[in-house]
Amino acid sequence: MSSIALFFDTQADINKGVLKEYNDAVSPEGTSEFSKKTYTTEDMRISSGAEFLGVRFAPAWRDHKRNVWQVLAYIDKREAAGIYEAQIRQGMNSVEALWKDAGDETPLAAAILLSRAKKIGAVAMEEIRLAAKVDPDTQKYRADTALLAQVDSALRAARRGVSFTVRVTGADSSGQIQRALESLFERYDFVTEGDGGIYTVTAAVSGQEEGTSVGVFVRCGVTVRVRDPDRRTLLSYSKNYPRVSHNTAAEAYTRAYAGIERDLEENFVKKLAGLFGE
Numbered sequence: 155m156s157s158i159a160l161f162f163d164t165q166a167d168i169n170k171g172v173l174k175e176y177n178d179a180v181s182p183e184g185t186s187e188f189s190k191k192t193y194t195t196e197d198m199r200i201s202s203g204a205e206f207l208g209v210r211f212a213p214a215w216r217d218h219k220r221n222v223w224q225v226l227a228y229i230d231k232r233e234a235a236g237i238y239e240a241q242i243r244q245g246m247n248s249v250e251a252l253w254k255d256a257g258d259e260t261p262l263a264a265a266i267l268l269s270r271a272k273k274i275g276a277v278a279m280e281e282i283r284l285a286a287k288v289d290p291d292t293q294k295y296r297a298d299t300a301l302l303a304q305v306d307s308a309l310r311a312a313r314r315g316v317s318f319t320v321r322v323t324g325a326d327s328s329g330q331i332q333r334a335l336e337s338l339f340e341r342y343d344f345v346t347e348g349d350g351g352i353y354t355v356t357a358a359v360s361g362q363e364e365g366t367s368v369g370v371f372v373r374c375g376v377t378v379r380v381r382d383p384d385r386r387t388l389l390s391y392s393k394n395y396p397r398v399s400h401n402t403a404a405e406a407y408t409r410a411y412a413g414i415e416r417d418l419e420e421n422f423v424k425k426l427a428g429l430f431g432e
Contacts, residue, residue, distance in 0.1 A: 209234075235289035238281055245278035246298050253305060261315035262353065262382075268309040269430055275302040313343040318380075319351030325361035325374065325407070332357070334415045335378070338423055342430055353388075354381045361410065363403055372406040373397040376414055378422060380429065389429045391422050 212226040252271035256264040279302060282295045318339050322332040335357060336346040345351075357378045364371040375394040379387050395413055400406040 229288060231288040235285060238285035238288070242278050242281045242285065242295065242298065245274050245281065246301070249275050249278065249301065249305065253301065256308070261312045265309060265312040265316060266430060268305055268312055271305045272309055275305055278302070310343055314345060316353065317345040317347050317351040318353045318355050319347050319349055320355040320357070322357040322359060324359040326359045330411045331359050331376065331414060334418050338418065338426060352383055355379070356381070359414070361407065369399045369401050370403045370406045371397045371399045372403065372410045374410040374414060389425055391425055393417060
């Protein structure tokens with residue numbers, strides 16, 4: 155019984171969190187909003203048998219020999235199939251709405267919408283897989299799986315239609331920070347260009363040295379901005395880092411840049427994912 159509870163509880167948790175994200179991303183009037191939003195994923199816990207998807211319990215009985223109580227749990231396949239179908243339809247309605255909106259948007263806006271659609275679609279696909287365990291008629295979801303494949307293909311195409319020019323100024327003579335930033339955008343299948351990108355990524359790297367009798371201390375900072383073709387800021391990230399030391403300035407900067415790169419990989423990328431609808 156605990157295995158069944160865990161199985162259904164997990165699916166309920168994922169579904170509720172993702173659908174709440176989509177609801178936050180679309181206004182009541184149906185227009186898409188791309189401003190930064192925060193949301194909380196609400197935990198949904200199974201507290202009684204009535205909350206299981208089509209699960210029923212036979213009357214409990216006592217095994218007198220082992221002095222334990224036992225209960226038989228079974229799934230009402232017809233009821234479970236109906237519940238899954240309703241949940242799948244709810245998710246796919248969201249996917250279809252995002253798919254439709256993406257067709258009228260710029261490549262970046264379309265990529266954001268399609269990324270959200272893909273995320274919701276991943277849950278719908280998992281529910282379709284689970285529904286097949288209680289309902290062998292999976293042909294009813296053929297159109298849904300075809301649409302999800304189209305969403306994935308369109309997302310890749312939309313991202314390939316978006317280009318970024320990355321420019322780094324300040325203490326980055328080796329180009330290490332520029333390469334790190336370019337790799338983060340390329341990770342999402344976006345194109346990075348030396349010049350002529352539709353969107354601009356500017357980064358300013360600061361560095362201050364302090365020589366002492368025990369070595370050289372370096373304190374660095376970075377500010378990154380992503381701007382659209384009209385120079386409007388879509389994303390801004392800034393951070394000052396603790397000072398690092400080494401015997402020489404060159405080695406101290408190497409250590410400092412490695413710290414900046416790790417921070418961009420761990421923290422800036424989260425803001426980037428939020429911008430791209432991940």
